[in-house]
Amino acid sequence: MDFSSFLTSLGTSFVIFLVLMFLFTWLSRRPGNFVVYYPNRILKGLDPYEGIRLTRNPFAWIREALASTEADVINMSGVDSAVYFVFLTTVLGILVLAGLLLLPVLLPIAATSPGVKADNTTSEGSFNDIDKLSMGHIEVKSPRLWAFVAATYWISFVAYCLLWKAYKHVSNLRAAALMSPDAKHEQFGVLVRDIPPVPEGQTRKEQVDSYFKSIYPDTFYRSMVVTDGKKVNKIYDELEGYKKKLERAEIIYAESKQTSSPEGTRPTTKTGFLGLVGKKVDAIEYYDEKIKELIPKLEAERKVTLKEKQQCSALIFFTDRVTASSAAQSLHATMVDTWTVMNAPEPRQLIWTNLPKNFHEREMRQYVIYFIVFLTIFFYMIPIGLISALTTLENLKKLLPFLKPVVDQKEIKTVLEAYLPQLALIIFMALLPKFLLFLSKKEGIPTQSHVERAASGKFFYFSVLNVFIGVTIGSTLFTTMKVILKDTGKIVPLLGASLPKSATFFLTFVALKFFVGYGLELSRIVPLIIFHLKKKYLCKTEAELKEAWAPGHLGYATRVPGDLLILTIVLCYSVIAPLIIPFGVVYFGLGWLVLRNQALKVYVPSYESYGRMWPHMYKRIMTTVILFQATMLGYFAVKQFYYTPILIPLPILSFIFVFICQKKFYRFFQSTALEVASRELKEKPNMEVVFQSFVPPSLSSEKGDEDQYEDALSHVSRTGSTV
Amino acid sequence: MDFSSFLTSLGTSFVIFLVLMFLFTWLSRRPGNFVVYYPNRILKGLDPYEGIRLTRNPFAWIREALASTEADVINMSGVDSAVYFVFLTTVLGILVLAGLLLLPVLLPIAATSPGVKADNTTSEGSFNDIDKLSMGHIEVKSPRLWAFVAATYWISFVAYCLLWKAYKHVSNLRAAALMSPDAKHEQFGVLVRDIPPVPEGQTRKEQVDSYFKSIYPDTFYRSMVVTDGKKVNKIYDELEGYKKKLERAEIIYAESKQTSSPEGTRPTTKTGFLGLVGKKVDAIEYYDEKIKELIPKLEAERKVTLKEKQQCSALIFFTDRVTASSAAQSLHATMVDTWTVMNAPEPRQLIWTNLPKNFHEREMRQYVIYFIVFLTIFFYMIPIGLISALTTLENLKKLLPFLKPVVDQKEIKTVLEAYLPQLALIIFMALLPKFLLFLSKKEGIPTQSHVERAASGKFFYFSVLNVFIGVTIGSTLFTTMKVILKDTGKIVPLLGASLPKSATFFLTFVALKFFVGYGLELSRIVPLIIFHLKKKYLCKTEAELKEAWAPGHLGYATRVPGDLLILTIVLCYSVIAPLIIPFGVVYFGLGWLVLRNQALKVYVPSYESYGRMWPHMYKRIMTTVILFQATMLGYFAVKQFYYTPILIPLPILSFIFVFICQKKFYRFFQSTALEVASRELKEKPNMEVVFQSFVPPSLSSEKGDEDQYEDALSHVSRTGSTV
Structure with missing residues (x-):
């Protein structure tokens, strides 16, 4: 050149x-x-x-x-x-x-x-x-x-x-x-991985709760067991998809009322693959129906997931920042490959599917x-x-x-x-x-x-x-x-x-x-x-x-x-x-x-x-x-x-x-x-808000299911009552 | 062969x-x-x-x-x-x-x-x-x-x-x-080294106390600043040496009463190097006199050491084992070369002279x-x-x-x-x-x-x-x-x-x-x-x-x-x-x-x-x-x-x-x-005993000098009163 x-x-x-x-x-x-x-x-x-x-x-x-x-x-x-x-x-x-x-x-x-x-x-x-x-x-x-x-x-x-x-x-x-x-939510939590198998007669949730309660009796707030959300996420995404489609269909309908005829043209869709094949139906009704069908299904799957799909990983929340950041640095179990603890990341950058992978x-x-x-x-x-x-x-x-x-x-x-x-x-x-x-x-x-x-x-x-x-x-x-x-x-x-x-x-x-x-x-x-x-x-x-x-x-x-x-x-x-x-x-x-x-x-x-x-x-x-x-x-x-x-x-x-x-x-x-973690906070954050910010959207329920103690999110644990 | x-x-x-x-x-x-x-x-x-x-x-x-x-x-x-x-x-x-x-x-x-x-x-x-x-x-x-x-x-x-x-x-x-x-004393303490220079208007003791109090407000018990004990140890050893010699001389005197004459022969010593040269004196009187001379000297040097010879290292005691062992594993300052914390060793195996050596x-x-x-x-x-x-x-x-x-x-x-x-x-x-x-x-x-x-x-x-x-x-x-x-x-x-x-x-x-x-x-x-x-x-x-x-x-x-x-x-x-x-x-x-x-x-x-x-x-x-x-x-x-x-x-x-x-x-x-550290104790140890077990013998005084707040061992710190 x-x-x-x-x-x-x-x-x-x-x-x-x-x-x-x-x-x-x-x-x-x-x-x-x-x-x-x-x-x-x-x-x-x-x-x-x-x-x-x-x-x-x-x-x-x-x-x-x-x-x-x-x-x-x-x-x-x-x-x-x-x-x-x-x-x-x-x-x-x-x-x-x-x-x-x-x-x-x-x-x-x-x-x-x-x-x-x-x-x-x-x-x-x-x-x-x-x-x-x-x-x-x-x-x-x-x-x-x-x-x-x-x-x-x-x-x-x-x-x-x-x-x-x-x-x-x-x-x-x-x-x-x-x-x-300004308290950041993730500063109050730690991420625990490689939890050993659940002992006989305990649920995963109880195991996690009793373990951390015994180590941090004063500062332990609440735990959230990681669940396998593959199925519930699928249903949730489907539901959200239909919700979006419904909204879209309603807008199209409303627009058609203004542009063509006063009663408008109801949009249609096909029930098959990608709305391209299958029977032609009224879109709004069809989506509405689908949503009504999916909501109880989601709720049921949500319960199943929370109860039965708990994985060997959890998020633990503490009531103060020092405990959380000190816990993240400390060895908890004698073997490095169990109860691995690290700082909780922000909820938005958590890769949930990777959490249960073991050491x-x-x-x-x-x-x-x-x-x-x-x-x-x-x-x-x-x-x-x-x-x-x-x-x-x-x-x-x-x-x-x-x-x-x-x-x-x-x-x-x-x-x-x-x-x-x-x-x-x-x-x-x-x-x-x-x-x-x-x-x-x-x-x-x-x-x-x-x-x-x-x-x-x-x-x-x-x-x-x-x-x-x-x-x-x-x-x-x-x-x-x-x-x-x-x-x-x-x-x-x-x-x-x-x-x-x-x-x-x-x-x-x-x-x-x-x-x-x-x-x-x-x-x-x-x-x-x-x-x-x-x-x-x-x-x-x-x-x-x-x-x-x-x-x-x-x-x-x-x-x-x-x-x-x-x-x-x-x-x-x-x-x-x-x-x-x-x-x-x-x-x-x-x-x-x-x-x-x-x-x-x-x-x-x-x-x-x-x-x-x-x-x-x-x-x-x-x-x-x-x-x-x-x-x-x-x-x-x-x-x-x-x-x-x-x-x-x-x-x-x-x-x-x-x-x-x-x-x-x-x-x-x-x-x-x-x-650094011990600096004073402007105000103590509401721990419930901190906790909820970590709940994935597909699992957050509006109803308080707090009474189900073996659930991955529940607040009260049976620790005292189990032998 | x-x-x-x-x-x-x-x-x-x-x-x-x-x-x-x-x-x-x-x-x-x-x-x-x-x-x-x-x-x-x-x-x-x-x-x-x-x-x-x-x-x-x-x-x-x-x-x-x-x-x-x-x-x-x-x-x-x-x-x-x-x-x-x-x-x-x-x-x-x-x-x-x-x-x-x-x-x-x-x-x-x-x-x-x-x-x-x-x-x-x-x-x-x-x-x-x-x-x-x-x-x-x-x-x-x-x-x-x-x-x-x-x-x-x-x-x-x-x-x-x-x-x-x-x-x-x-x-x-x-x-x-x-x-x-059975609680072991060292499980309640951590050893801190590389403490940064004392800030203006504070003593070393106050600096250490306020630092750890702010991080561990609930579990911090008391701190002991490491002091340069070279001089006080020398006096202490001298004193102990004379005490031993006095005891020995008294036994020799008592024995001589039994063996030779009923009034016995008072042992003698020489005041010079190793008792071999110098003026010949009555041993018991001489040692007695020396001991009486050294006790106030030791007491004075002890006070000087505790007040003025504080080094950039300290032992910190907590009221529970979990905090101590978690503190020993955590990073305290942002730079690794200041406030280095480690598990406190047993008092008997501490090498005091090495503690103030910096990172x-x-x-x-x-x-x-x-x-x-x-x-x-x-x-x-x-x-x-x-x-x-x-x-x-x-x-x-x-x-x-x-x-x-x-x-x-x-x-x-x-x-x-x-x-x-x-x-x-x-x-x-x-x-x-x-x-x-x-x-x-x-x-x-x-x-x-x-x-x-x-x-x-x-x-x-x-x-x-x-x-x-x-x-x-x-x-x-x-x-x-x-x-x-x-x-x-x-x-x-x-x-x-x-x-x-x-x-x-x-x-x-x-x-x-x-x-x-x-x-x-x-x-x-x-x-x-x-x-x-x-x-x-x-x-x-x-x-x-x-x-x-x-x-x-x-x-x-x-x-x-x-x-x-x-x-x-x-x-x-x-x-x-x-x-x-x-x-x-x-x-x-x-x-x-x-x-x-x-x-x-x-x-x-x-x-x-x-x-x-x-x-x-x-x-x-x-x-x-x-x-x-x-x-x-x-x-x-x-x-x-x-x-x-x-x-x-x-x-x-x-x-x-x-x-x-x-x-x-x-x-x-x-x-x-x-x-491991969170296992329950048979009984909570008396923290004062734990603390005292770490005080080197040359520094432990029978009188309680607690009121001297700038002292390396003192209990009460001025934290609140300094700006």
């Missing part, structure tokens, strides 16, 4: 971004689109118009984003979002500080270097302008390499300092949120899934390698000679060269997250936030291994396949040697990602179109309309690994080709701005884990730093630099830094410190 | 043992020796004579040992002793089950083997009878080696089964002891000491290797030719060959434990039991590395030094190749250890002689006499690694030379008997850790098993056995087994399960 095709790509991307931004400015001012551009504000009951009438400036959203404080973010979008911004700020800080020193120092050193013989760095023989500004332009064994060694150390230490500060800051954010005087099953599932992920990572290596090898134009021409006349046209060639490999990569990466989320859920993890963290980790390792290492080596795949086959130990020097050649590929990749990616993100073109289509042709009731504009959440499982991939690319090239640093800065800077806007106005968090995502982000940033240091070691070795071992202390330092940080800070992210 | 010298050694050892045992039978029946042979019973207030008058049978102690139950051991000597017997039983079980299969199967297979050419196994060319029964006698690539493979698997699986059962059993023992209805200092000390231990292990390697190489007679003759005429005499040669290397080794090993205990204490560990565990671990790795590997390779050191220098990677096959040659050395070593070692242990000749000498010439007062027969404790720090070294030797040779198994069985069987006797009648435990030693024993037994498996891999490779890789799953299985066991059982050994 030469310099002009790179500029073309950059220019096109920038134009696309500008267009999308103006589109956003224009569209977001129309009241009909407010639900798409301000759903978070609307759902919070705030005025979406605020500040909008005041200005027609297309950059107003930038000013608003910059003016917002961390407290605003926490208010509007929760601690997890605030932590995500700490992540962005930290990475941005590292790159800015790196750029401030590296750009003015390294670029002149590289540019004024006498240069190397063409056969050494670029096998294609076409030496271009960008490459002149990179470390590849320095001849081997040159003393100028000392400057690059210093740069490697500088970036490492900047990363250590900023990460240390960030970890401390996030720790404080978490503490502040957890010690807030050994969870362990086994975990290892099996790690193995599947391992296979996935290494099987995808092959297709990605092939794609990136195929999509260099030279290779395309070699493999598909009939394309040659088309591809040789200058404009087509430029565009293809600029976009083709990157697009292939982006589309490819979009298919994976769902699969990883599915796998993580199958591990038996009890909470949604944890599942997302687990998937995010898998995705990160996948991206780094496949995209970064795969593409770097893959771009010279056909020429170097022989080397790899001969000696796999040569991968590290090979990686070092291949890096500079892939630099421009990644420059384009990063630019495409930030301009087009963030442009689409900000303008919300896709959700807008979908919303308007749904509104026009599908939605009849208020609930349906609300569903159509529901904004979703930030989606850490894919967003964080995506950012980390960019960071890996930018960091690893930062010293080799410092020109990449400004691109990284723009990516994270623009990301910060756009997502600040989205967090404040659009996305609604689907859970709150009080920053538990941070240690994972931290660990992966450090993985990136270590990978950067290893790459530099390899690259200096390729440059035959005599003093390369001077870099060896860096990865060791990184490991020590990770060890110290994790030891000092990590435990507070696993459990709540009692000092 | 030939067969006759081996039999000589064995015979001599056995005779020594018999002599010692009869000596024990004879001596232990004399009432004057009761305090040496039954101190534990006497200190427990039991009748030492019980069962003795009934029989004059020299084997009566064996019957008594066999008849005793685990409950007896726990009653007389605590859970730690019972756990030590579980360890002995388990190891004995492994060896017995191994012997039952290996002896009848492998010995005939080895003996009937056609045998190898002499130049292959024994470079000395003298082929002896014992070697014929070992695996060394099987020729290379022989299909007979399959039997040895099966034996390796058999021993591994026997070890897994018995260890699993033992871990479960010990876990139950620990649970039973901890849930005992980072402890971490640093730990790594520094690991490094020192590492150096120790590898520097001792050289002398031990030299000793064992020198002490083969052949080498002695080569190096010191003037010894030749002496050594060549048949009797001297036999005795020397039998004992010389082993004695050198045993004496050498006796010097180390004190040093390792000292090092472990310097790590900043807060309890005596933990220090002993840490020292025991260091000693184990030292023994195995130096004695076993060092001697095995060292015995062929001069011939193989060249090989090691050329290629260090060859150590494993070298180890395999050297093993059979060292087999007889170790047979003798084990035999010497059990016959002479346990003979001395049982007969207690040395303590008996020391006691009688002290009684006759030194002791005057009752206290001095009691001190003279104080039996000490079992001394796990050296005993356990010693046993484990024998186990390592026996296990590693078990398949190669199955003849060693009966020796191992006798060692552990005799050990069990002798120590059962000693635990029931002699030793008094100096602390109770409720079996926390077990996970360490377990881990080291498994290390031994893995070492055995690795040795077998190496040895089969030396035998050029084609199917050697069939043994590779064994070490992997061992690691998985260790992982599973530690995961399932270990946490309960770190902290008390709440289920």
Whole structure:
């Protein structure tokens, strides 16, 4: 790829971004689109118009984003979002500080270097302008390499300092949120799993109650045994479905009264599959009948579920926060695989079906899934390698000679060269997250936030291994396949040697990602179109309309690994080709701005884990730093630099830094410190409300069935009366 | 070494043992020796004579040992002793089950083997009878080696089964002891370390009290701030010394009244160094005066210490066991390095000087000491290797030719060959434990039991590395030094190749250890002689006499690694030379008997850790098993056995087994399960007594100083009154 095709790509991307931004400015001012551009504000009951009438400036959203404080973010979008911004700020800080020193120092050193013989760095023989500004332009064994060694150390230490500060800051954010005087329901509960089999003559409920009552006689409030809700949920969903359909049918009927005849047309439906086959009946009557039929059925199933489908897991509620968070940290039974206790998650992020999975099953599932992920990572290596090898134009021409006349046209060639490999990569990466989320859920993890963290980790390792290492080596795949086959130990020097050649590929990749990616993100073109289509042709009731504009959440499982991939690319090239640093800065800077806007106005968090995502982000940033240091070691070795071992202390330092940080800070992210939990509450919460908030909707009954003592939810237990 | 010298050694050892045992039978029946042979019973207030008058049978102690139950051991000597017997039983079980299969199967297979050419196994060319029964006698690539493979698997699986059962059993023992209805004082307390600096306007005491009161408003009882007691302890010791001397002087005076003149001779002393120099004065008056002088000094220093020498550590007492054990497991502050909380140990095993050492200092000390231990292990390697190489007679003759005429005499040669290397080794090993205990204490560990565990671990790795590997390779050191220098990677096959040659050395070593070692242990000749000498010439007062027969404790720090070294030797040779198994069985069987006797009648435990030693024993037994498996891999490779890789799953299985066991059982050994702590008490203990039991004697004052609220022990805190 030469310099002009790179500029073309950059220019096109920038134009696309500008267009999308103006589109956003224009569209977001129309009241009909407010639900798409301000759903978070609307759902919070705030005025979406605020500040909008005041200005027609297309950059107003930038000013608003910059003016917002961390407290605003926490208010509007929760601690997890605030932590995500700490992540962005930290990475941005590292790159800015790196750029401030590296750009003015390294670029002149590289540019004024006498240069190397063409056969050494670029096998294609076409030496271009960008490459002149990179470390590849320095001849081997040159003393100028000392400057690059210093740069490697500088970036490492900047990363250590900023990460240390960030970890401390996030720790404080978490503490502040957890010690807030507004009681959070989940702070009063713990989740118990792996309850041993019920002893003779007791029900599960009695077993659980008597166990916890004897340990916490004063603070135990009430327990909720987890039940197998598969059947009751099915009936409940069916009932809710009919209720929605009934509402819809009634609205259609009412509308028909206004539009066609005064008595209206009663809507009809068919009794068979999806309302498409079977006997034609009056819809309202049919749904009404179905609802009347299902209500007692649900009630009966509810009772059966509560009484007979109790599982080996329960939620326990205490009357104070300290007991709950201390219980979650304590060993209850002598064996670790029974009565496992952990903090209760928020009710909305509980994955009920995973709760009864027992300890050994969870362990086994975990290892099996790690193995599947391992296979996935290494099987995808092959297709990605092939794609990136195929999509260099030279290779395309070699493999598909009939394309040659088309591809040789200058404009087509430029565009293809600029976009083709990157697009292939982006589309490819979009298919994976769902699969990883599915796998993580199958591990038996009890909470949604944890599942997302687990998937995010898998995705990160996948991206780094496949995209970064795969593409770097893959771009010279056909020429170097022989080397790899001969000696796999040569991968590290090979990686070092291949890096500079892939630099421009990644420059384009990063630019495409930030301009087009963030442009689409900000303008919300896709959700807008979908919303308007749904509104026009599908939605009849208020609930349906609300569903159509529901904004979703930030989606850490894919967003964080995506950012980390960019960071890996930018960091690893930062010293080799410092020109990449400004691109990284723009990516994270623009990301910060756009997502600040989205967090404040659009996305609604689907859970709150009080920053538990941070240690994972931290660990992966450090993985990136270590990978950067290893790459530099390899690259200096390729440059035959005599003093390369001077870099060896860096990865060791990184490991020590990770060890110290994790030891000092990590435990507070696993459990709540009692000092924090013991802060005074504004008012003692109504424990009954706390309890009810955990009851799944399919099981919450309006009638008080409190007298049935063997029921999974019941209040009174027979403890005293059983022998 | 030939067969006759081996039999000589064995015979001599056995005779020594018999002599010692009869000596024990004879001596232990004399009432004057009761305090040496039954101190534990006497200190427990039991009748030492019980069962003795009934029989004059020299084997009566064996019957008594066999008849005793685990409950007896726990009653007389605590859970730690019972756990030590579980360890002995388990190891004995492994060896017995191994012997039952290996002896009848492998010995005939080895003996009937056609045998190898002499130049292959024994470079000395003298082929002896014992070697014929070992695996060394099987020729290379022989299909007979399959039997040895099966034996390796058999021993591994026997070890897994018995260890699993033992871990479960010990876990139950620990649970039973901890849930005992008799409240133990330490169960109501926690130890807090790393308390942050005192905030402005508060005292340390107030800081601690207000912190824990806010977290545990209902169950907090009282706190005791740790003080720097160096000076007050010095005065206290001085005072106690004078009190003892006064008592002694008074007794001497009283005796002189009876023996010489009716008015008696007043004893005198000198005021200078150790009572040897300086002015001669009347002893009773002088001591009296000194005591009167020191009492107010002590009282003053006590007040200063309690008020002004408070350290960043404290003991906190709660009114119930569940809170204490749950607090010990919970994170209190957001940073792990402040307000570190752990279970309070028994007062008698607290190492006060280590308590105020802060988190980072402890971490640093730990790594520094690991490094020192590492150096120790590898520097001792050289002398031990030299000793064992020198002490083969052949080498002695080569190096010191003037010894030749002496050594060549048949009797001297036999005795020397039998004992010389082993004695050198045993004496050498006796010097180390004190040093390792000292090092472990310097790590900043807060309890005596933990220090002993840490020292025991260091000693184990030292023994195995130096004695076993060092001697095995060292015995062929001069011939193989060249090989090691050329290629260090060859150590494993070298180890395999050297093993059979060292087999007889170790047979003798084990035999010497059990016959002479346990003979001395049982007969207690040395303590008996020391006691009688002290009684006759030194002791005057009752206290001095009691001190003279104080039996000490079992001394796990050296005993356990010693046993484990024998186990390592026996296990590693078990398949190669199955003849060693009966020796191992006798060692552990005799050990069990002798120590059962000693635990029931002699030793008094100096602390109770409720079996926390077990996970360490377990881990080291498994290390031994893995070492055995690795040795077998190496040895089969030396035998050029084609199917050697069939043994590779064994070490992997061992690691998985260790992982599973530690995961399932270990946490309960770190902290008390709440289920256990919540068992009902016979009666609620008097909290004031609990508190006072932790006050060090130098600080406990008879007067109640409760009104001094800023004092480290005081009851009432100013919490309310400070802003």
